[in-house]
Amino acid sequence: MRKIRFGVLGAAKIARTKVIPGMQAGDLTEVTAISSRTEDSARAVADELGIPKAYGGYETLLADPDVDAVYIPLPNHLHVDWSIRALEAGKHVLCEKPLGLDSKDIARLMEAAAQHPELQVMEAFMxxxxxxxxxxxxxxxxxxxxxxxxxxxxxxxxxxxxxxxxxxxxxxxxxxxxxxxxxxxxxxxxxxxxxxxxxxxxxxxxxxxxxxxxxxxxxxxxxxxxxxxxxxxxxxxxxxxxxxxxxxxxxxxxxxxxxxxxxxxxxxxxxxxxxxxxxxxxxxxxxxxTVQGDRFAKAILDGGPTPTPLDDALANxxxxxxxxxxxxxxxxxxxxx
Incomplete structure (x- = not known):
């Protein structure tokens, strides 16, 4: 069965210790790339966790055609901007909570997502x-x-x-x-x-x-x-x-x-x-x-509804x-x- 290939924007602790190992164990997910502010820091995490590709800078990962979706564990104030950039690069987005700094921030992401109805965006309430x-x-x-x-x-x-x-x-x-x-x-x-x-x-x-x-x-x-x-x-x-x-x-x-x-x-x-x-x-x-990643990946593969849609993130x-x-x-x- 096909797996969704994830790239990770940033090397936050939750990514290194929780989400990446979880998705590496998934039936429908694999982590193929990670990016950080420098290539050296990205490579150190990639070597530690067995991730094939390491990039210095988030833009280079978004340009990788072998990445289907991104997971975003960046600080809260960066969530919406990088989620939008990922959508513009044709990537599905799984972003850490809270999805934005306020409801206007999340509404801005919802407007961007509406321009890419073929892509899934989900807040990571695991x-x-x-x-x-x-x-x-x-x-x-x-x-x-x-x-x-x-x-x-x-x-x-x-x-x-x-x-x-x-x-x-x-x-x-x-x-x-x-x-x-x-x-x-x-x-x-x-x-x-x-x-x-x-x-x-x-x-x-x-x-x-x-x-x-x-x-x-x-x-x-x-x-x-x-x-x-x-x-x-x-x-x-x-x-x-x-x-x-x-x-x-x-x-x-x-x-x-x-x-x-x-x-x-x-x-x-x-x-x-x-x-x-x-x-x-x-x-x-x-x-x-692992379950979160597989449920999100299944929605991508089946073209089904997002497990927790953006409306829920906005309401929260x-x-x-x-x-x-x-x-x-x-x-x-x-x-x-």
Whole structure:
């Protein structure tokens, strides 16, 4: 079966340690080229990971006729410009989240993508492709825990390095752009819609100007999702989904290990008594980056719909923007359609 040949724009850590190894293990993907700001740095990564071609400069990779698609792990402020350049070069685009710096940025990419309807563009929210999330969504949609009324999620790590791009506001750094976008995405994914109104609280790092802690509430027509994300707290991640008849817990919702089993905890309430039935569903080791790559490649090969379309990326960014607006205004704000 034909494989989609990927080129990688940049040698970011997530590319080197997660996405490239994942796609190298894919049934429908292979990584044939990588580019960096210098050919020497690109060659060092290529030699380390067994990638055939190394280019100094992103333009030279885009000119390679043997590259079908590009994966873009560049800093956030470069995502849209290089995605557009890739489309203009005739390449499909898998770009790291967040897809742009704001909704206007993403709309600009959508306009460019509309000029190339034969090409696929996707934001790399890899978590949705993991079997634990597919099962969580199935359980929710099937009513296994009753009508879901509340989602609580946490995602945090500690990083106070002033040189790190996550702490540089001009590059699109900060907790919401880096990890809070997951909390928003999963809420929209599980509720299957957009919030009516939101309320946020922000604590900004005085030395970086980025949001180092953000807590938010999203009201989905009387159903609520609350979350906290932080770049300067102890590392933690967890998602709880609560319904009238039970609960779903995802202990490692975002960074599921590729070489270890993953668990989903399903709790069902027995309202006739006080019994609580707990079931642990275990999933075999799975690399969500491999699955993401294969799903994207299949859409390219089949000419089918993009697994997570650009409309979803735009909607997610709009919610993120309104949450930040709410935090600055210190009040609930109605979401615009």
């Amino acid at each position: 978590y949705r492709f993991h079997p634990q999330w597919e099962e969580a969504k199935r359980l929710v949609d099937a009513g296994e825990i009753g009508p879901v009324a509340s989602i609580q999620s946490y995602f945090s790590y500690f990083n106070a390095d002033p040189g790190n791009i996550r702490n540089r506001a001009e590059m699109g750094g900060g907790g919401m752009m880096d990890i809070g976008c997951y909390n928003i995405s999963l809420s929209r994914f599980l509720f299957g819609g957009e919030p009516d109104r939101v309320c946020g609280f922000v604590d900004r790092a005085p030395d970086f100007g980025t949001d180092r802690l953000f807590s938010g509430m999203m009201d989905f027509s009387g159903r609520v999702s609350t979350f906290t994300c932080s770049t300067q707290l102890a590392g933690h991640q967890r998602v709880d989904i609560l319904g009238a008849k039970g609960r779903i817990e995802l202990p490692i919702p975002f960074n599921a290990p590729p070489d270890e089993p993953t668990r989903l905890i399903l709790q069902r309430e027995e309202h006739k008594g006080t019994d609580r039935h707990l079931t642990t569903i275990e999933f075999p080791a799975c690399d969500q980056y 960014m709009r919610v993120l923007e309104v949450l930040l607006e709410s935090a600055d205004a210190a009040r609930w704000i109605t979401c615009r359609s």
